[in-house]
Amino acid sequence: MNKNVKLEVRNITKIFGKNPQKVISLLKEGKSKSEIFEKTKQTIGLNGVNFEVYDGEIFVIMGLSGSGKSTLLRCLNRLIEPTAGEILIDGQDITQMSAEELRNTRRTKLGMVFQNFALLPHRTVLENVAYGLEIQGIPKDERYEKAREALETVGLKGYEQSKITQLSGGMKQRVGLARALANDPDILLMDEAFSALDPLIRSDMQDELLSLEDRVQKTIIFVSHDLDEALKLGDRIALMKDGEVVQIGTPEEILTEPADSYVSRFVAGVDRSKILTAESVMKRPEPFVSLSSGPRVAMQLMKERGISSIYVVEGKNRRLMGILMINDALDAMKTGKSLEAVMIPVIPRVPPDMPLNEVIPLIADSQYPLAVVNDAGKLLGIIVRGSVLGALAIAGETEETGGPEAPDLEETVRTGKNEGEAGPPDPESSGGLNGIIDKDSINKGIIDKGPIDKGIIDNVIGSGPAPEVEARSVAPAPEVGARTEAPARPELKGELEVKTW
Amino acid sequence: MVIPRIPIGNTVEFAVDGIETHFGAVLDLVSDQLDFLISALKDALLFLPPELFIVGISLLAYFAGRRNIKLAAGTAFGFFLIENMGLWELSIETLALVLSSAFMALLIGVPVGILCAKNAVIYHIVKPSLDFMQTMPSFVYLIPALIFFGLGNVPGMIATVVFAMPPAIRLTNLGVRQVPKELTEVADAFGSTGWQKLAKVELPVALPTIMAGINQCIMLSLSMVVIAAMIGARGLGYQVLFGIQRIDIGLGFEAGLAIVIIAVVLDRITQHLSPK
Numbered sequence: 001m002n003k004n005v006k007l008e009v010r011n012i013t014k015i016f017g018k019n020p021q022k023v024i025s026l027l028k029e030g031k032s033k034s035e036i037f038e039k040t041k042q043t044i045g046l047n048g049v050n051f052e053v054y055d056g057e058i059f060v061i062m063g064l065s066g067s068g069k070s071t072l073l074r075c076l077n078r079l080i081e082p083t084a085g086e087i088l089i090d091g092q093d094i095t096q097m098s099a100e101e102l103r104n105t106r107r108t109k110l111g112m113v114f115q116n117f118a119l120l121p122h123r124t125v126l127e128n129v130a131y132g133l134e135i136q137g138i139p140k141d142e143r144y145e146k147a148r149e150a151l152e153t154v155g156l157k158g159y160e161q162s163k164i165t166q167l168s169g170g171m172k173q174r175v176g177l178a179r180a181l182a183n184d185p186d187i188l189l190m191d192e193a194f195s196a197l198d199p200l201i202r203s204d205m206q207d208e209l210l211s212l213e214d215r216v217q218k219t220i221i222f223v224s225h226d227l228d229e230a231l232k233l234g235d236r237i238a239l240m241k242d243g244e245v246v247q248i249g250t251p252e253e254i255l256t257e258p259a260d261s262y263v264s265r266f267v268a269g270v271d272r273s274k275i276l277t278a279e280s281v282m283k284r285p286e287p288f289v290s291l292s293s294g295p296r297v298a299m300q301l302m303k304e305r306g307i308s309s310i311y312v313v314e315g316k317n318r319r320l321m322g323i324l325m326i327n328d329a330l331d332a333m334k335t336g337k338s339l340e341a342v343m344i345p346v347i348p349r350v351p352p353d354m355p356l357n358e359v360i361p362l363i364a365d366s367q368y369p370l371a372v373v374n375d376a377g378k379l380l381g382i383i384v385r386g387s388v389l390g391a392l393a394i395a396g397e398t399e400e401t402g403g404p405e406a407p408d409l410e411e412t413v414r415t416g417k418n419e420g421e422a423g424p425p426d427p428e429s430s431g432g433l434n435g436i437i438d439k440d441s442i443n444k445g446i447i448d449k450g451p452i453d454k455g456i457i458d459n460v461i462g463s464g465p466a467p468e469v470e471a472r473s474v475a476p477a478p479e480v481g482a483r484t485e486a487p488a489r490p491e492l493k494g495e496l497e498v499k500t501w
Numbered sequence: 502m503v504i505p506r507i508p509i510g511n512t513v514e515f516a517v518d519g520i521e522t523h524f525g526a527v528l529d530l531v532s533d534q535l536d537f538l539i540s541a542l543k544d545a546l547l548f549l550p551p552e553l554f555i556v557g558i559s560l561l562a563y564f565a566g567r568r569n570i571k572l573a574a575g576t577a578f579g580f581f582l583i584e585n586m587g588l589w590e591l592s593i594e595t596l597a598l599v600l601s602s603a604f605m606a607l608l609i610g611v612p613v614g615i616l617c618a619k620n621a622v623i624y625h626i627v628k629p630s631l632d633f634m635q636t637m638p639s640f641v642y643l644i645p646a647l648i649f650f651g652l653g654n655v656p657g658m659i660a661t662v663v664f665a666m667p668p669a670i671r672l673t674n675l676g677v678r679q680v681p682k683e684l685t686e687v688a689d690a691f692g693s694t695g696w697q698k699l700a701k702v703e704l705p706v707a708l709p710t711i712m713a714g715i716n717q718c719i720m721l722s723l724s725m726v727v728i729a730a731m732i733g734a735r736g737l738g739y740q741v742l743f744g745i746q747r748i749d750i751g752l753g754f755e756a757g758l759a760i761v762i763i764a765v766v767l768d769r770i771t772q773h774l775s776p777k
């Protein structure tokens with residue numbers, strides 16, 4: 001992604017009250033919010049918010065109810081007038097614009113989609129979508145033409161003349177989206193646009209927004225209180241608390257390096273397996289052996305590392321050719337066969353961007369570590385069970401943590417459980433799991449930090465042999481005859497990227 | 502200690518006299534215009550033969566009521582009865598008076614209602630005035646109207662306008678205020694001007710409530726027009742008054758019945774006009 005700054009927010013502050021300047025000066029004196037509220041009875045909606053949004057990205061603003069997300073979004077198009085600060089869109093400060101300039105900017109650069117759809121009840125679908133163009137004085141034929149195109153983009157062709165009341169929630173929000181798109185704005189502001197929809201429809205709409213984003217390349221600023229949604233949609237996420245931005249980062253950064261206990265508590269309930277990718281949990285593929293070297297070299301490498309199998313690659317580009325078992329290497333040494341003749345060419349491969357929840361069933365069923373391979377066939381890394389578990393366990397989840405909607409922050413502070421890294425796991429909810437993990441002593445340091453969703457553990461540990469101590473080591477060497485069999489089980493065909501060479 | 506009587510009555514009398522002497526010419530001009538409006542409407546309605554009028558108003562009721570055949574039939578029967586009782590001309594005169602009064606009340610009331618919704622200062626001035634206007638017994642309006650405009654239809658109409666305007670203001674104000682915040686945000690977020698927001702979002706969305714105000718305004722006009730017979734407004738009210746003076750139950754009842762018929766028909770038609 002090219003990182004042109006599309007929109008820049010500098011020190012935006014919003015005070016709700018009669019005498020905001022007084023609050024600003026109190027803030028400068030370093031008074032706390034509760035003190036200020038006691039004194040002045042004015043609410044601080046936003047306090048010195050800074051961030052940049054890049055051209056073409058989806059930037060998610062996330063936080064609990066009342067954290068100031070809607071206020072922030074509405075400051076961006078001045079539906080709410082910020083008390084102080086600057087908002088630059090393409091370098092122009094919108095806070096300094098005259099009414100006329102503001103109107104033009106809103107018409108051409110900023111589209112908005114609302115939580116409760118906000119469709120005009122007296123207008124048909126088409127007239128709703130054409131609203132933005134109508135107020136710009138665009139002739140009827142032209143604006144209906146564009147509105148039809150926008151409706152087609154959101155998959156509502158054929159509903160042009162429908163009444164708003166005849167539409168389902170999902171369809172209404174498509175109309176809302178089409179209305180914003182019809183103006184062809186650079187930036188889409190979306191305030192909890194999918195929150196009023198049923199979970200299934202909501203998920204569909206998220207997928208469609210992502211595919212739409214691929215096609216139309218808008219900059220989208222999306223407000224959500226739902227972490228899963230934020231992680232799914234966001235190229236980057238800003239996490240808000242009490243009118244301030246606590247952390248800005250990619251979904252992975254938010255998950256793996258929470259800035260403080262608030263963030264880690266916030267992300268505690270999330271299903272990491274959907275967010276993390278194969279790439280983020282893979283290990284360096286070393287050692288590997290080149291196809292051109294002999295079985296002796298391979299044996300030596302395996303002996304050095306104390307492992308029972310090794311990947312075979314070809315050339316400078318590390319093209320993955322297969323896997324060599326220690327038994328077969330011995331065999332080859334005795335009989336003088338080449339590496340190519342004894343290695344197992346068919347092994348499970350996954351692309352680097354495969355989400356972890358798809359990786360898990362593969363690795364659970366596989367006898368070997370998974371090879372992470374890019375489009376060119378280059379071996380990028382390997383995934384063993386231990387690294388999957390480790391990644392899922394990072395930052396400590398406890399099973400009784402509520403969803404991301406309602407983390408009990410008071411509790412966090414009192415017990416200090418979540419300071420920095422997570423505290424020890426709750427014995428009651430996790431004793432059993434811990435046992436299993438400890439016994440296998442995989443990635444001990446990480447696993448200790450907390451138990452993981454039991455379902456995932458079962459998934460990974462429940463089937464197949466237990467992972468071995470060395471992360472790089474490979475499952476028990478198969479019998480000699482095994483080399484002709486595909487290692488993947490039949491039901492996994494199709495899901496697995498299995499190639500025969 | 503004796504507190505002297507505060508001369509409220511005298512002051513009002515004095516003010517009314519002052520207006521009468523200084524603005525007499527203006528008042529006469531207004532009076533002429535209004536008289537013209539009423540007469541023109543009345544003449545236009547009377548120009549139609551009763552049969553045609555009945556067909557017309559029944560069709561109006563039919564379509565206003567979303568193809569409501571019962572309402573159309575009831576309307577036709579009601580107006581046939583009026584014609585049959587020999588009260589046609591009086592009824593049309595009442596109708597003309599009601600419609601022109603309601604029209605004036607709405608002409609002032611709806612914009613004032615919009616202003617009230619938009620501007621807190623105006624709202625805080627208008628609201629107590631409305632309370633005052635509505636709690637004052639309606640007969641009281643007759644006196645200044647009589648003084649400024651003499652006897653006849655025009656003072657009746659003025660009193661009616663004053664009496665019927667408050668619900669138009671109130672409900673317009675309410676309707677515009679009740680437009681969901683998200684919808685006004687839509688108007689703003691897409692870059693509407695103030696007028697565009699009003700015409701394309703606020704008024705259409707507020708229309709059902711405004712129509713309720715219009716309905717109330719017309720009903721109140723009708724009731725006041727009858728009372729206004731006391732200062733010389735003609736039509737059915739005058740007939741009722743006549744019946745009272747002569748203690749002629751039959752005459753009074755027939756005129757009363759005609760008023761009820763007109764009231765019901767106007768109510769049903771305007772009720773259904775609001776889009777739902």
Ligand SMILES: Nc1ncnc2c1ncn2[C@@H]1O[C@H](COP(=O)(O)OP(=O)(O)OP(=O)(O)O)[C@@H](O)[C@H]1O
Binds near residue numbers: 017045063
């Ligand atoms: N017009 C207003 N007057 C006074 N306080 C306000 C106003 N609007 C918002 N606030 C306060 O500002 C804070 C932030 O509100 P905001 O609506 O931005 O929260 P939010 O993060 O969007 O929450 P939600 O998820 O519930 O929509 C809240 O404490 C709210 O009470």
Ligand SMILES: [Mg+2]
Binds near residue numbers: 069070071192
């Ligand atoms: Mg909100």
